Amino acid sequence: MLYRESGDFSETYKADSQTFPIKFDRYRYYAVLIVAFLVIPLVINDYWANAVLVPFLIYAIAAIGLNILVGYCGQVSLGTGGFMAVGAYACYKLMTAFPEVSIMIHVVISGGITAAVVTVFGLPSLRIKGFYLAVATLAAQFFLVWLFNRVAWFYNYSSTGQITAPDRTVLGYLVTGPNTEAWSKYLICLVFLTISGIIARNLTRGSMGRRWSAIRDMDIAAEIIGVNPLTAKLSAFAVSGFFIGISGALFFAVYLGAVDVGESFGIQKSFLVLFMVIIGGLGSIFGSFAGAAMLVLLPVLLKNILVGALGWDTALAAHLEFIIVGALIIVFLIAEPHGLAQLWRVAKEKLRLWPFPH
């Protein structure tokens, strides 16, 4: 019913291999873009931007980055928090050293710097796999946090070790600093997320993505059919690092504005993003969005229901939140081990046949 595919013909190879080959899917995608770009900025307020949408958009970028590494290339990483810190500190150093350059360029360069750092930490992946690699990236996490705490140059020798984002504009509108309007904050993150999503989607279904998947599914077989594990693995680390770096830069500059490395980019962040990827669905761009949405929005939603609408005690609500979110994660994973993305895929298959399943 919803997916009425009759009359939806692909006449060229190009039309057949586009991201959304089904017409209904494509229109839904355009509708989401229109709402996100044209409707939400008009109605958004500070609360929705700072508490809900901006963190969601930024975590979605991080989840896309990690999904490329873990979901597509099969290399486990527990260093996401530290890698986001690289993006944040790179962005801070660039913003303070070159104030005349646009913040957009700084964010992209921060992504590039993070890509380089992550590639270096990805080198052990050529020798070690699975749990051992997880431990190596865990070491990266602790090393990077220690580094940004220890070397005063990274935080411009401020007495507390905090980094604070100065005011920066894009096209004359503030995007960082305390006087930023909700919509400009939201839009800048949305632009980065949209571009990241498009790039990631096209990389993963192109030849590079196929090489990553080959390595993930069986690295020896992949090597035999001519996939170079060195370039395949390191390129996955680099691309993943690029997106994670962008998310770290936005997290610091646009979302929080002031950051303490141990608190904002600790090991919890690594786990949080990894959970997003696992709950959303490994090896799926849509899954990255779904996972980020679930772990960012659900606690806020629960808090608003329990404290705001029901008027419960805040401590009780906070504890219940842990229980409910934890239980939901387990329920979802038991019901569908491949994550929310698989649920969506199954639902879509059913909808394509509905109401005549045979």
Next chain:
Amino acid sequence: MKRLATATVAAVMAAAPVMADLVFPSLSYRTGAYASGGIPFADGYADYMTLLNERDGGIGGVMTRILECETGFNTEKGVECYEATKGEGALVYQPLSTGITYQLIPKVTADGIPLHSMGYGRTSAANGKVFSNIFNYPANYWNGASLVVNHLLELNGGDIKGKKLTLVYHNSAFGKEPIRTLEELSKKHGFELTTLAVDHPGQEQKSQWLQIRRERPDYVTMWGWGVMNQVAIQEAANIRLPMENFIGVWWSGAEIDVLPAGDAADGYKAITFHNVGDDFPLFDDLKTYVVDRGKAAGAGDQLGTVVYNRGLYAAMLASEAVRAAQKIHGVSDITPAMMRDGMEALEITEARMVELGMPNFGPSFKVSCENHGGPGTGAIAQWDATSKQWSLISDFMATDMSVIQPLIDADSAAFAAENNITAGCS
């Protein structure tokens, strides 16, 4: 989602009476590794406001309303709480977290809401010419560092040359804050300073205390919070550090920090900027109007503990600032901007403290645009493990402002330059 938001707003509006009230957001943390400090503070803060409502019918005839929001000591949740509460006419923020304070300093200044970081936060906010909306009276971390050193001077007859002092600190903006002052003071008095960082949340401190055991410093001071305090005091007891040589900051000196170590914690010291115990007339009123009426916040079992008293004190200072604002502007239902004026004109006298039932509870002082930091006085408290009580072992002493003031001026000038603020009083 959207419908839920409307339902939420409707529920809040239904719960709140139509008449005006004075809204005090309480960004508390009753969960997580720092709840041991977060719970008593939030309880004290809320109980004092409840007392004002029950006994006096609010402040100047307007009822107070506490708007509690759980942050878990986490900056991201702190931001969410700030955004959720600021629209309801929040008069003053007291996040009880240096990390969240740093986060909020630019935000509250942009939104025109005052922020009171009492004994925490950014020390150089004491310079009101740069930090128009931030207040940290009556004392800050640099006063605290100076208090510790003053106490050591007193113990050693004014000469601590060559003595070794180790700072054990929470590896965050909070813990790093005193380092600069201690470095200056070590230059001035010739003692040797070593610093040891403890990472969040502070449950793992074996290596730090091993190092202390090896280096045998004469004195150890600590900038810790939450579970870190209990672990550190236990570890100090394990290496048989003489407790009277171990001095904590005011955030490391509550009952809950020393109780787990039992008798071994006897003699542990901490600095404080307000009095301890429940031997004040105010507590009789609290019993009659709040506890006995079943309106105590939380479990109601924190009355008279050190951090509870600090919550009371914070609420008292906030309510006195409201009174000052009401007087200046001649209206009883004040706005956040008026609250800021009230805080800047706040004057606490001993006579007023006696009136409030809190004689000798805290210092007398006067806030001005130049000085948002108060007098910076403090005392030393010591723990007695047999009677399970903290008691003051010194008077409220002045701190070494000749060292602190230049640091405040330099740091606030750097902040002003970074953020294009023209220093000055409006």
